[in-house]
């Protein structure tokens with residue numbers, strides 16, 4: 001989708017202070033989300049997805065910090081804004097975040113209407129009445145009856161709570177919603193429904209979305225672009241079709257191969273052999289090197305940059321030293337086999 005950049009993540013590195021020293025949860029992440037675009041962020045558990053998401057709204061845990069890089073919203077740097085500035089200018093009304101395991105994020109002691117009013121009071125100048133009108137509208141969009149806005153969370157089923165959370169995230173009409181595993185806790189039927197509503201929202205608003213999930217098939221069905229993360233690095237990013245049809249990083253290639261029918265299967269991200277790594281200190285190597293069948297010594301000596309690796313698609317980028325050698329051949333299967341030394 002050709003659209004103005006709404007959110008730019010530029011060479012972002014995020015660290016957590018831990019007893020074993022600084023843990024680098026995200027290194028040099030770089031991607032852009034355009035207006036109205038749905039952007040998928042996929043990768044196995046622990047690869048840094050939630051860390052990246054939380055950093056965008058200034059919500060990192062106390063021991064976490066942006067060590068370097070920039071976050072820009074509509075061209076303005078936001079990575080150094082204070083909590084008060086973020087509340088005033090960004091959170092909820094520009095960028096809404098639906099946290100992982102968000103069912104626990106509803107206040108059990110407050111009616112949903114009260115929670116909506118509180119959010120509106122902190123982040124906008126809307127009157128209570130205006131806030132409730134907007135909240136009711138959004139309640140309907142997500143398929144909840146508006147006469148239930150005064151219910152307490154426990155009066156709703158799990159799926160309804162999740163939809164109420166989506167309504168809370170949406171009613172101030174943010175430009176971007178970051179949804180961190182929005183359906184993981186739900187059964188398959190509920191998951192389908194939520195995604196049906198997310199699609200309807202897409203039709204009804206021009207909201208962008210960053211969808212974080214293990215379920216790569218959801219990303220293929222729902223999103224325009226994606227980033228595949230591994231060990232805190234972005235392995236590959238680009239339009240869904242480009243990455244699927246023409247993977248340029250061994251990790252996405254292996255993921256793609258794990259899903260012969262990747263556009264439709266109802267399956268979770270398959271694990272690739274080996275343990276997901278944790279990185280301490282400077283990440284000056286490819287974080288996939290210990291698991292990559294095509295790794296060579298050089299892969300452990302420097303971190304590959306995310307570079308355009310597909311001449312026909314400028315925003316299709318991969319971070320692999322051997323990408324061109326492996327994937328620019330006529331038949332990547334053959335070149336990968338040859339490089340790995342497989343028997344023909």
Ligand SMILES: Nc1ncnc2c1ncn2[C@@H]1O[C@H](COP(=O)(O)OP(=O)(O)OP(=O)(O)O)[C@@H](O)[C@H]1O
Nearest residue numbers: 016018025044045046047048049050051052061278
């Ligand atoms: N507060 C913290 N202190 C120390 N390490 C942390 C903290 N939060 C996350 N981490 C570590 O940072 C890395 C990235 O974690 P993160 O939660 O971002 O992963 P994720 O991709 O969202 O995983 P999942 O799919 O399981 O939600 C992991 O190694 C995790 O253990």
Ligand code: SF4
Nearest residue numbers: 286289292299320321
């Ligand atoms: S840089 Fe090396 S280890 Fe990393 S993905 Fe490419 S070939 Fe594999």
Ligand SMILES: [Mg+2]
Nearest residue numbers: 049050051100
């Ligand atoms: Mg997470």
